[in-house]
Amino acid sequence: MNARAPQDGPLQIELDHFHLQPFQELRGRLRQTGAITATSLRLRLFWFTRGRGDEDAEVIAEHEVTLDQAEQPFSFLLPAGPYSFAGQLITLAWAIELVDEKEHSLDLVPFLLSPTGEEIQLETEQASSHKKSFWKKITAFRK
Amino acid sequence: MVGLGVLATLPHTFIAIFSPYFKLALSPGNLTPGTRVTAQWTQIGGSGIMDEMTLTLIGEEVATYKQGTDTRTAKSSFHHQLLKQSTRRDEIVNGRTEFVIPADSLPSFESDHNEVRWFLLHEVKVSKRPDVRDEVPLTIHPHSESDFR
Numbered sequence: 643m644n645a646r647a648p649q650d651g652p653l654q655i656e657l658d659h660f661h662l663q664p665f666q667e668l669r670g671r672l673r674q675t676g677a678i679t680a681t682s683l684r685l686r687l688f689w690f691t692r693g694r695g696d697e698d699a700e701v702i703a704e705h706e707v708t709l710d711q712a713e714q715p716f717s718f719l720l721p722a723g724p725y726s727f728a729g730q731l732i733t734l735a736w737a738i739e740l741v742d743e744k745e746h747s748l749d750l751v752p753f754l755l756s757p758t759g760e761e762i763q764l765e766t767e768q769a770s771s772h773k774k775s776f777w778k779k780i781t782a783f784r785k
Numbered sequence: 786m787v788g789l790g791v792l793a794t795l796p797h798t799f800i801a802i803f804s805p806y807f808k809l810a811l812s813p814g815n816l817t818p819g820t821r822v823t824a825q826w827t828q829i830g831g832s833g834i835m836d837e838m839t840l841t842l843i844g845e846e847v848a849t850y851k852q853g854t855d856t857r858t859a860k861s862s863f864h865h866q867l868l869k870q871s872t873r874r875d876e877i878v879n880g881r882t883e884f885v886i887p888a889d890s891l892p893s894f895e896s897d898h899n900e901v902r903w904f905l906l907h908e909v910k911v912s913k914r915p916d917v918r919d920e921v922p923l924t925i926h927p928h929s930e931s932d933f934r
Contacts, residue, residue, distance in 0.1 A: 665930045691899045694859050695848030698896035723927035724894045730861040731848040732899045757928055762891050764846065764863035 652676030653683070653709075655738055655751045661759030664722045668753070672707060672714040672740065680742035683707040687718045687738055689755075694731040707740070725756040729764035804914045805831035809907055809921050816925045817932075819888040824868070825881040826907060834912040838877040840869040840905060842884060842923075844891070847900040864890065868905075877909060892925045 657670040668687070685707055690699035703718050718738070727734050739750040754761050809826045816822065824840060844864030850857055869882040894901040903925050909917035 663933055664927060665933055691896065693848060693899070694850055696850050696898035698898055700896070722929070723892060725891060725927065727891050727901075729846045729863060729901075731846040731859050732901070734894070734899075757933070758889075762889070764844075764861075764891065766861050766863060 651748050652678050653740060653748050655685075655740055655749045657738065657751055657753060660753045662720055662753060662755050663757060663759055664720055664725075664755065666720050668718045668720055668738070670716055670738065670751075672709070672716065674709060674712050674714075678709070680748070682743035683709065683748070684741050685716055685738060686741065687720075687736075689724060689734055689736045692733045692735065693729070720755060723755070725762055726754045726760075727756075727762040727764060730766040803831055803833070804911055805833050805835060805909060805917055807907060807909075807917065807919065809905065809919065811905075811921075811923070816886055816923055817928055818886050818890045818892065818925065820886045821883060822886060823881060823883050824905060826879070828878045833914040835874060835877045836910045836912060837870070837872045838880075838907070838909045839867060840882060840907050842866040842868055842903070843906055844901065844903050847902060849898045864903075886925055890925065892927045893923070 652675055654673045654675060655670060656673055657668065659668075662668055672685075683706070685705045686701050687703040688699055688701045691697055702721055705716060705718075707714065707716070724734055726736055735752050736755045737750050737752040740748040742748060756762055805828050807826050808829045809824060812823045812825075813820065826838075826840070842864065843862060843866075845860050845862040848859045850859070864887070866884070868884045869880070871877055871880065891901055893903055903923040905921040905923060907917070907919040907921065911917060
């Protein structure tokens, strides 16, 4: 899984829609525009985080791809969540990624998943960063 | 130094044992955005002169990250809603309030290093005793499939 967008290659992911709701069917196609050396291809549906915290990601579904035409349609049934959101510390995004047998990313297309199809914006009310130290625990306790 | 710190907190910890403590019950148990919730609190032990109580709904991001050999945690609150505030002793001891989980709110989320958490913060100011400060976690689930039909 690689959340960086690769350069244009011989295979490109195209999605019908980029703003989707939970439980909808995500539809798209793989378009072949050049010669392919990969012996095995897989399409992944996954979410990943970005931001202050160490990055997390989870593959929700994966399809083996057989290219027998220049345009290969695909679809994924979307889950209940998690929703796409952008906060002060964490951003969660969804994407479809095409990988070869060596786990190299051939293409990646992000999309949004939420009840409105938009990214949920978290407004900050109070931000703090702290390293838990014994001294801080004591001073907080004594307030 | 560490030993002195521990000694300094001991009287406070000891007194806190006798502070009031509460049971907080929520209905319904299964929460999604837009759910109307009843929160009910009851003092079930401890003693002290209680001056004021507040009940607050809080949503916050929690991000954990490595910095060198340390593990740090950053928090940012994105929702802070006062649900109840009272100085009446009978209401502090036993009371209830209703509220609605915001319909457009982000459900709870938890992964290895990132979390969106919701909780009720129940605070009671107690004379000559440590204040009560209980966090009751809420799990807000995403909408179900029937909500989109």
